[in-house]
Amino acid sequence: MAAKIPRLAIMGHPNAGKSSVVATLTENDLIAIDKRAGTTIESAVYPVIIDGRVVIEFIDTPGFQNPSAILEWFQAQDGKRELARAFIQAHRADPLFDHDCALLEPVADGAAIILVVDGSKRIKEKDRVEIELLRLTARPRMAILNNLTNQTRYMTQWRDALSKAFNSVRDFNAHRATYAERIRLLQALKSIDQRWEPLVEEAIDAFEVDWSRRTELAVSTILAVLKDTLAFKVSRTVKQNQLVFKSGRERIKSELMVDFEDGLRKLEVQAQEQIRANFRHHVWHMPPDSLLGKDLFSEEVNQALGLSKRQLALVGMAAGAASGATIDLTTAGHSLGAGALIGAATGGVLGLVGSKALAKLDIDRAPGTQRFTIGPVQNPRFPFVLLDRIVLYSARAMNWAHGRKAADEEAPDKIPDKDIRRGGFTEALSAQQQRDLARFFSSARKGKPEREEECREIIRGILHGLAASEIDSRADL
Ligand SMILES: Nc1nc2c(ncn2[C@@H]2O[C@H](COP(=O)(O)OP(=O)(O)O)[C@@H](O)[C@H]2O)c(=O)[nH]1
Ligand SMILES: [Mg+2]
Incomplete structure (x- = not known):
C-alpha cells in the first residue's frame, strides 16, 4: 500500500x-x-x-x-x-x-x-x-x-x-549535518524504492522552497537591523539649572552613551532572535569562546570582524566622494569639528570601535534647556562589524544541527562559526561590493538608504554561500 x-x-x-x-x-x-x-x-x-x-x-x-x-x-x-x-x-x-x-x-x-x-x-x-x-x-x-x-x-x-x-x-x-547534507540524505531516499521517488521528490521540493523563503527572510532581517541601527539615536532634554556644574553634564553624557550602546545591543539581539526562530532553534548553547558570546563593542569582536584598515580607507573615500559628503568617513571621529563632537581623545564617553568614536554628541541649546543627542552611528567600521556578526549568527542558525544540544557540554565539538571563516565575511567581498555597502551605510545614517537592492543581493549571496559551504562531517569519520 x-x-x-x-x-x-x-x-x-x-x-x-x-x-x-x-x-x-x-x-x-x-x-x-x-x-x-x-x-x-x-x-x-x-x-x-x-x-x-x-x-x-x-x-x-x-x-x-x-x-x-x-x-x-x-x-x-x-x-x-x-x-x-x-x-x-x-x-x-x-x-x-x-x-x-x-x-x-x-x-x-x-x-x-x-x-x-x-x-x-x-x-x-x-x-x-x-x-x-x-x-x-x-x-x-x-x-x-x-x-x-x-x-x-x-x-x-x-x-x-x-x-x-x-x-x-x-x-x-x-550532530553536524547541514542543510545541504540533509537534502542529500533525502535525495538518497529516492533511490531506495522507485515507488518512493515522486513522493520524496515532492518533499525535497517543499524543503527547498521553504529554505529559500527562510533565507530571504533572514536577508530582510539583516537589512532591517542595519538600517535601524544606523538611524538609531538617543536624546534627552535637560533643564539648564541641572547643568550648572560640569559634573552634571558629564553624567548626562555618560548615561546617554550607556542608553545608546544598550539600544544598539538590543537591536542586534532582536535581529538574532528573529533569525534563530526563522531557522527553528529553541535550545541553543553558545560556546563560551564564540565571538557571538562577546559584547558587540568588545575589542575581540572588533578585531575579528569588519573590514581591514586598508579596505576601510578605500571604501570610506569612495562613499564620501560619491555621496558628496564633506566628511572623510575614515576619520569621522576627528574631523567633525562642529558642535560638541567628541573624538578619540575623549572616546571613553562615546565608545570606540577601532579607535574611532562610535557616534557624536550634539547639544541643542534653547532658552532654559539643553537637548543632548547621541547618534546616529558615525564610526565607519561599526556597520561592517555588525553585518559580519549577524552573518556569523545566521551561519550558526542555518548550519547548527537540531539534534545537537545537551551533549555539547560534555563533548565540545568543533564550533561551526570558527570552521566557516576566521575574520569577517565583508572582508572577502569585492571592492565594488564593499563600496556599495559603505554607500548604503552612510546614507542609512541619514535615514535615506541608497543601494539597498545591491546590498540585498550582496547579503543574499553571503547567506547562500553559507548554506552551500560544507562543514564536512565526513572529514571526521
Ligand atoms: N558526538 C555525537 N553524539 C551523538 C550523535 N548522535 C547522537 N549522539 C549522542 O548519543 C546519545 C544518544 O542519542 P539519541 O539520539 O538519544 O539515541 P537513541 O537512543 O538511538 O534515540 C546522546 O547523548 C546524543 O547526544 C552524533 O552524531 N555525534
Ligand atoms: Mg531515542
Whole structure:
C-alpha cells in the first residue's frame, strides 16, 4: 500500500542516535535526546509541516525488544510475504511482544525503514540479527552510519554488512549535518524504492522552497537591523539649572552613551532572535569562546570582524566622494569639528570601535534647556562589524544541527562559526561590493538608504554561500 506522504520508521539500538537523527531531519530541537539509553519509550510520529501540509513523517522508535525471537519467527515463515503484518497478527495478544508489535505496525502499514547504527562501535551478533530481520520485512530501507565517537576502524565492516541488506547506506552525522547534507540524505531516499521517488521528490521540493523563503527572510532581517541601527539615536532634554556644574553634564553624557550602546545591543539581539526562530532553534548553547558570546563593542569582536584598515580607507573615500559628503568617513571621529563632537581623545564617553568614536554628541541649546543627542552611528567600521556578526549568527542558525544540544557540554565539538571563516565575511567581498555597502551605510545614517537592492543581493549571496559551504562531517569519520 503506497502512502500519500513518505513515512520513515527510524530503527536501531538504544543510543545509536535515532532521536538525534529525527531531530536534525525534522529541525525539531525539542525531541528528547539523552546520554542514557531508553529515553525514547514509545514510538512517536514527527511530521515535517510546510505551509500547513505534512510533507514527510519520521517515526522515532525505542528499538526492538526481542529481535532474535522476531527473526526466528520470520525465518520460519518460509517465503511468506508481508512478514511484519503477519507477525503482528500472530502476536497481537502476547504481552511479551507488545512493544515489538507497536514497532512493526508502521512498517506493516507501508513505512520505509531507516536503520541508525553507531558506526564507531564493533558489530555484534544482535546487530546482524536486526539487519537480517529488517531485510526480511522487504520494506524499502536505508541504513545510516552515525558516528558517535569518531572511531573509524569498524566503518568498513559496517558498510559491508549493511550494504548486503539495505538499498542505500549513508554516512550521516546527526550532530553536524547541514542543510545541504540533509537534502542529500533525502535525495538518497529516492533511490531506495522507485515507488518512493515522486513522493520524496515532492518533499525535497517543499524543503527547498521553504529554505529559500527562510533565507530571504533572514536577508530582510539583516537589512532591517542595519538600517535601524544606523538611524538609531538617543536624546534627552535637560533643564539648564541641572547643568550648572560640569559634573552634571558629564553624567548626562555618560548615561546617554550607556542608553545608546544598550539600544544598539538590543537591536542586534532582536535581529538574532528573529533569525534563530526563522531557522527553528529553541535550545541553543553558545560556546563560551564564540565571538557571538562577546559584547558587540568588545575589542575581540572588533578585531575579528569588519573590514581591514586598508579596505576601510578605500571604501570610506569612495562613499564620501560619491555621496558628496564633506566628511572623510575614515576619520569621522576627528574631523567633525562642529558642535560638541567628541573624538578619540575623549572616546571613553562615546565608545570606540577601532579607535574611532562610535557616534557624536550634539547639544541643542534653547532658552532654559539643553537637548543632548547621541547618534546616529558615525564610526565607519561599526556597520561592517555588525553585518559580519549577524552573518556569523545566521551561519550558526542555518548550519547548527537540531539534534545537537545537551551533549555539547560534555563533548565540545568543533564550533561551526570558527570552521566557516576566521575574520569577517565583508572582508572577502569585492571592492565594488564593499563600496556599495559603505554607500548604503552612510546614507542609512541619514535615514535615506541608497543601494539597498545591491546590498540585498550582496547579503543574499553571503547567506547562500553559507548554506552551500560544507562543514564536512565526513572529514571526521
Ligand atoms: N558526538 C555525537 N553524539 C551523538 C550523535 N548522535 C547522537 N549522539 C549522542 O548519543 C546519545 C544518544 O542519542 P539519541 O539520539 O538519544 O539515541 P537513541 O537512543 O538511538 O534515540 C546522546 O547523548 C546524543 O547526544 C552524533 O552524531 N555525534
Ligand atoms: Mg531515542
